[in-house]
Amino acid sequence: MKLLKWVLVIVATVMATCILVFTFTQPEFKATAQIKIPWCDLPKYPILMYVGATFAIGLLLGFLAAAYYYIVGQAGIHAKKKEIKRLEGVVSDTNAELERLRESAVLAKKEVKRLEGVIVEITAERDSLRSAAASGTGSKKKNTATMKAVGEKDWLV
Numbered sequence: 001m002k003l004l005k006w007v008l009v010i011v012a013t014v015m016a017t018c019i020l021v022f023t024f025t026q027p028e029f030k031a032t033a034q035i036k037i038p039w040c041d042l043p044k045y046p047i048l049m050y051v052g053a054t055f056a057i058g059l060l061l062g063f064l065a066a067a068y069y070y071i072v073g074q075a076g077i078h079a080k081k082k083e084i085k086r087l088e089g090v091v092s093d094t095n096a097e098l099e100r101l102r103e104s105a106v107l108a109k110k111e112v113k114r115l116e117g118v119i120v121e122i123t124a125e126r127d128s129l130r131s132a133a134a135s136g137t138g139s140k141k142k143n144t145a146t147m148k149a150v151g152e153k154d155w156l157v
Helices: 002-024 047-135
Strands: none
Touching: 002 047
16 A cells, blocks of 8 residues: 555656646747846846746745744654653652552551451450359459458447
């Protein structure tokens, strides 16, 4: 497909060149003419020279315009590449922060599970202490309110 495109471009270029050459070799283009511009008068030249100069000036202006847009385009591409690098850095930093937060979340979940286990153990211990206190087989407290020292009498009686 690319070969076909190149062949067509070459054929079109050769045909355009042949048309220009055969057109400009006609006797009408060999006649001389003088161009008068308000601030200067140009000498007499063949019309073919004016047409050729017009094409040359157009080619030069086209080349300058293409060069300008190429340079501006390259500057734009360079600016976009800098922006892409900056955004890649932002994405990289954001991904690192996200990974750090994920690791933090995993550690927090492990801590929550550990604390839930501690709560279950404390609750079980509390329930066993309550049941032991209710049945009277648990740890006994000294009743110091009714105990008297040896030889002490109750003075209220």
